[in-house]
Amino acid sequence: MSSNVLRFTTAGNVDDGKSTLIGRLLVETQGAFEDQIEGAKRENERRGGKGIDFSLLTDGLRAEREQGITIDVAYRYFATPRRKFIIADAPGHEQYTRNLVTSASNSDLAVILIDALNGIMTQSRRHAFIAHLLGIRHFIVAINKMDLVDYRRERYEEIRRDFTNFIDRLGGAAIYCVPISALEGDHVTEPSTRMAWYTGPRLLDLLETIEVDDQQHKLHFRFPIQLVSRPPASPDFHDFRGYMGRVASGSIRVGDHVVVLPSRARTSVTGILTKDGPLQEAFARQSVTLTLADDLDISRGDVLSCEPQPAQVRTEFKATLCWMSERKLHLNHRYALRHTTKTVRAIINEIDYRLNVNTLERESPVLELQTNDIGQVRIKTLQPVVCDPYSVNRQTGGFIIVDENNDTVAAGMIEEN
Amino acid sequence: MNQPWTQLRELESESIYILRETVAQFRNPVLLYSIGKDSSVLVHLARKAFYPGPLPFPFLHVDTGYKFKEMIEFRDRFTKEIGARLIVHRNEDAIAAGAHPLKLGVARCCGQLKTAALLHALDKYQFDAAIGGARREEERSRAKERVFSLRDAFGQWDPRRQRPELWSLYSGAITEGETMRVFPLSNWTERDIWQYIVQENIPVVPLYYAKERLVVRRNGTLIPADDSMHLKDGEVPEKMWVRFRTLGCAPCTGAVASCAATLEEIAEETVLAKISERSTRIIDHGANTMEDKKREGYF
Numbered sequence: 080m081s082s083n084v085l086r087f088t089t090a091g092n093v094d095d096g097k098s099t100l101i102g103r104l105l106v107e108t109q110g111a112f113e114d115q116i117e118g119a120k121r122e123n124e125r126r127g128g129k130g131i132d133f134s135l136l137t138d139g140l141r142a143e144r145e146q147g148i149t150i151d152v153a154y155r156y157f158a159t160p161r162r163k164f165i166i167a168d169a170p171g172h173e174q175y176t177r178n179l180v181t182s183a184s185n186s187d188l189a190v191i192l193i194d195a196l197n198g199i200m201t202q203s204r205r206h207a208f209i210a211h212l213l214g215i216r217h218f219i220v221a222i223n224k225m226d227l228v229d230y231r232r233e234r235y236e237e238i239r240r241d242f243t244n245f246i247d248r249l250g251g252a253a254i255y256c257v258p259i260s261a262l263e264g265d266h267v268t269e270p271s272t273r274m275a276w277y278t279g280p281r282l283l284d285l286l287e288t289i290e291v292d293d294q295q296h297k298l299h300f301r302f303p304i305q306l307v308s309r310p311p312a313s314p315d316f317h318d319f320r321g322y323m324g325r326v327a328s329g330s331i332r333v334g335d336h337v338v339v340l341p342s343r344a345r346t347s348v349t350g351i352l353t354k355d356g357p358l359q360e361a362f363a364r365q366s367v368t369l370t371l372a373d374d375l376d377i378s379r380g381d382v383l384s385c386e387p388q389p390a391q392v393r394t395e396f397k398a399t400l401c402w403m404s405e406r407k408l409h410l411n412h413r414y415a416l417r418h419t420t421k422t423v424r425a426i427i428n429e430i431d432y433r434l435n436v437n438t439l440e441r442e443s444p445v446l447e448l449q450t451n452d453i454g455q456v457r458i459k460t461l462q463p464v465v466c467d468p469y470s471v472n473r474q475t476g477g478f479i480i481v482d483e484n485n486d487t488v489a490a491g492m493i494e495e496n
Numbered sequence: 497m498n499q500p501w502t503q504l505r506e507l508e509s510e511s512i513y514i515l516r517e518t519v520a521q522f523r524n525p526v527l528l529y530s531i532g533k534d535s536s537v538l539v540h541l542a543r544k545a546f547y548p549g550p551l552p553f554p555f556l557h558v559d560t561g562y563k564f565k566e567m568i569e570f571r572d573r574f575t576k577e578i579g580a581r582l583i584v585h586r587n588e589d590a591i592a593a594g595a596h597p598l599k600l601g602v603a604r605c606c607g608q609l610k611t612a613a614l615l616h617a618l619d620k621y622q623f624d625a626a627i628g629g630a631r632r633e634e635e636r637s638r639a640k641e642r643v644f645s646l647r648d649a650f651g652q653w654d655p656r657r658q659r660p661e662l663w664s665l666y667s668g669a670i671t672e673g674e675t676m677r678v679f680p681l682s683n684w685t686e687r688d689i690w691q692y693i694v695q696e697n698i699p700v701v702p703l704y705y706a707k708e709r710l711v712v713r714r715n716g717t718l719i720p721a722d723d724s725m726h727l728k729d730g731e732v733p734e735k736m737w738v739r740f741r742t743l744g745c746a747p748c749t750g751a752v753a754s755c756a757a758t759l760e761e762i763a764e765e766t767v768l769a770k771i772s773e774r775s776t777r778i779i780d781h782g783a784n785t786m787e788d789k790k791r792e793g794y795f
Contacts, residue, residue: 084503151655153639154632156685163503165683177660184662305516310549319548325513325664354547362501366512366545379520403660417665420520477663485669487659 085286086165088186088215090179090206095194096223100261101155101168104283107268108157152182161287176436176451177403179206180490183213184477187291190219190282191242195234195258196227199242205436207242211249212399212453212492214473218246218254219285225274226260232276255289257282294473295363300329300337300385301467301475303419307378308368321352321368322377327419327474329385330362331369337383339375341392341463346373380421382465382475390475392463397431397494399469400456400480402448404488408456410446414488416460418478424461425480431455448489455494468495504692511538511680512545513664514643515627518678519552521668522625525678528614529555529575529582531567532743533700534629534681537689540698541680542627543578553627554581556617560609561591562745564720570701585617597747598728609745615651618675625668625676633685634773643682649673686741686773690763697759704762706739706754717750741766741773 089097106116155166167182169175183189189210193203207218220242228234235258246254257266258277265271268283280288308321331337336347350370351358361367369383384390402408408427416425432443433454441455448454469476469492480489518525527542529535539555546552555575559568575582587595590608597605618626632638642658644666659667668676681689693700710721710733721733738751739762756765 084506151640151658152660154683155639156633156683158685158687163685163688181660181662305513306520308546308549313548316548321548323516323545325509327664352548354544364501364506364509366509366516368547415669417667420517474663477665479660479662479665479667481667481669485667485671487667490660490662 083161084163084165085188085289085291086167086186087188087190087286088167088169088179088182088210089190089192090169090182090210092192092194092197092200092202095192095197096261097168097192100190100192100221100223100259100267101166103261103264103267104166105155105157107264108159108283152178159283159287164286176205176209176453177401177490179209180213180401180403183210183215184473184490186210186213186215188217188219188286188289189215190221190286193220193222193238193242195222195224195238198238199245201437203242204245207246208249208436208439209453211246211252214469216252217289217291218252219282219289220246220254220256221261221282222256222258223261225258225265226263230258230260230265230271230273232274235277253289255280255285257285293363295328296330298328298363298467298472299388299390300331300335300383301327301390301472302331302337302369302383303327303421303465303475304377304379304381304383305420319370320374321370322383323366323368324383324420325366326361326363328363328472330360331383331385332360333358336386337371338386338389339377340382340384340390340465342376342381343392344373344375344377345386346371346375348372380419382419384465390465390467392465394460394463396458396464396466397496398456398458398478398491399434399494400427400448400454400489400491402450402452402454402489404482404486405450406482406486406488407450408448408489413483415481416458416464416478416491417481418464418466419475421462421464422481423464426459427456427480428459429457431457456491458491464493466493469493470495504688504695507684507688508541508544508692510683511541514666514678514680515542515545517666517668518625518627518676518680519546521666522676524621524623525553525625525627526556526583526618526621526623527551527553528626528628529557529571530629530743531557531563531571531701532629533689533693533704534631534684536698536700537684537692538627538629538681539578539580540696551578551580554583556583556585556621556623556626558610558613558617559584559586560613560745561586562596562609562747564701564703564743564746564749566703567701567743570699574699583617583621585613585620587613587616597745602748605748611651618651623675624670625678627678627680629681630679631681631684631686631689632679641679641682643679644668645677645679646670647675647677651675653677686769687763687766690759690766694759694763700759701743703740703743705758706737706756706761708735709738709751710734711736711738711751718752719750720746741769 153168157164169178169182222238239256246252259266266281302324304322304324306323338345349372351361352368411426416423430445432441433445467475476493478491479487482488595608711718712721712731712733739754756762
């Protein structure tokens with residue numbers, strides 16, 4: 080069940096032309112409207128520029144412009160006849176590792192921009208590393224500003240070779256490279272006559288055709304319960320009890336045996352209900368209501384799982400954490416851990432190491448994690464967590480940590496033990 | 497029977513998940529019903545989300561007194577038909593004092609009739625989550641909006657306090673006085689909305705369909721000339737084939753020239769549109785931007 084929505088994240092350094100690229104993609108696919116383009120033109124002219132500055136189309140909040148920083152992930156939308164695209168655009172600022180983590184968590188592909196003039200920067204590697212850490216396995220390396228290096232093939236090949244080697248070392252990733260000039264429009268949505276030596280697909284071709292095939296669909300069945308439905312009796316539904324949720328992974332058919340976790344009670348599926356009629360089978364990402372053969376004590380946060388390969392039930396695990404808060408991590412402090420549809424109390428009792436995202440070295444011993452730090456920690460939870468390792472299942476392996484101020488202070492990925 | 501998995505199914509499924517999370521995580525949620533096309537889609541999704549049960553929250557309509565009469569008729573008929581509990585809330589003091597955009601300016605008028613009224617209603621009924629139909633694609637300050645968007649005790653939005661949203665994890669934890677705005681349609685575009693309305697045959701206010709209507713031209717916008725219209729000097733209403741891409745208050749909502757008289761024609765027109773839908777909304781123009789209004793508690 081492949082989807083024709085591609086969610087991708089864009090990352091790059093501050094001045095590598097990311098806004099220009101996104102602006103151009105929006106304009107040339109009619110993802111931006113004439114009045115918005117006119118607005119960007121007027122704003123550019125007010126600043127003494129001429130014509131359209133594509134980057135102004137994606138300019139963020141006034142609060143950000145005034146402070147000269149980018150606070151947040153911005154979401155942009157465009158569509159071609161082949162696909163709908165959702166861009167999670169993470170600001171390139173050094174301090175915002177956490178934005179990249181956020182934007183990568185829901186993306187299947189990353190576009191990494193590299194400035195042909197400056198070559199590969201520490202940040203380019205860091206972006207690729209973090210995207211890979213969050214489970215992205217499709218990379219488009221867009222080598223931008225080719226106009227500034229006279230569209231020279233050697234420069235492109237040199238960067239392509241080095242960066243491909245780097246991503247290869249991370250493992251398991253498909254890599255596509257394309258030489259572009261976002262400013263001049265070469266190989267973005269239009270072909271370029273100035274790089275006749277490049278005969279591969281344009282950037283937009285790549286976005287339209289790369290198959291990110293839905294991993295979640297191929298995994299084992301997991302169904303975190305969101306709500307138990309017990310509507311008042313009606314002629315069609317008397318004494319109805321249904322379990323509402325969105326299939327996190329795999330698929331389920333009427334008649335399939337399931338195990339309820341963490342209780343380990345066993346039962347089978349008697350019906351898959353939607354307002355549009357009953358289904359025989361439901362797949363990953365579908366929101367449905369299931370009915371079961373037995374009346375069991377099941378509530379929000381429980382997970383229905385397929386029998387032969389159930390999810391793990393754990394109260395202790397290792398996890399990779401990205402610390403997002405300005406308040407640093409406190410060991411042995413009580414946090415809330417939010418995972419699938421369940422929230423449990425948790426403490427972090429040990430930091431194994433901190434990852435230096437620039438050198439990829441593991442630093443230890445460390446006693447604290449601060450904003451934008453990534454490290455491996457050990458977590459204990461008061462109630463069991465029904466999970467899979469993140470490397471296997473992004474939906475059941477990812478969690479967030481919430482502190483007593485209700486701030487989301489960290490994102491975590493459960494490791495295999 | 498399984499239908500093919502399209503982008504609309506994907507969006508639908510995500511929105512249903514968000515609606516269910518809202519009901520699971522909040523004590524007293526409400527659906528902000530604005531009568532427009534996005535509200536129509538939102539209601540349609542909510543009915544799917546909680547089937548076979550009833551809708552687990554009431555609808556709140558913040559009525560400025562300037563809504564088109566077709567909107568009010570549609571609202572009353574539609575909510576009755578589906579058995580929804582409808583709360584209509586108005587800032588009666590401001591309405592009695594004659595609040596009008598030509599008198600107060602658009603920003604202050606909106607502030608009194610919409611923002612203040614909304615905040616007052618949330619407080620009066622002690623709603624802790626307000627589900628709205630805003631979309632990130634609509635306006636650039638909304639591009640960074642969260643699905644669960646935190647408001648402080650004064651209903652205000654602080655971009656710095658918004659929570660990172662990863663995977664499908666939406667944190668609804670709030671403290672006394674704080675509220676959440678929830679946007680299940682975050683990832684929908686105007687095109688998605690119309691294509692979905694066609695696919696699901698969702699009822700919408702007749703004003704969306706093109707027909708001959710009386711309008712006046714004001715600052716490049718076509719403003720409907722109905723009874724409550726305050727004509728400025730020199731303005732003469734004329735008859736034109738128009739329809740509305742978005743619906744707000746009559747004095748501040750522009751029409752567009754159009755002959756699209758069926759849902760299919762509207763969907764097609766939307767795909768070909770060159771101008772953004774918010775361009776017909778006077779609230780987005782001028783010095784007081786959507787960002788300012790959001791900060792103050794506007795949707």
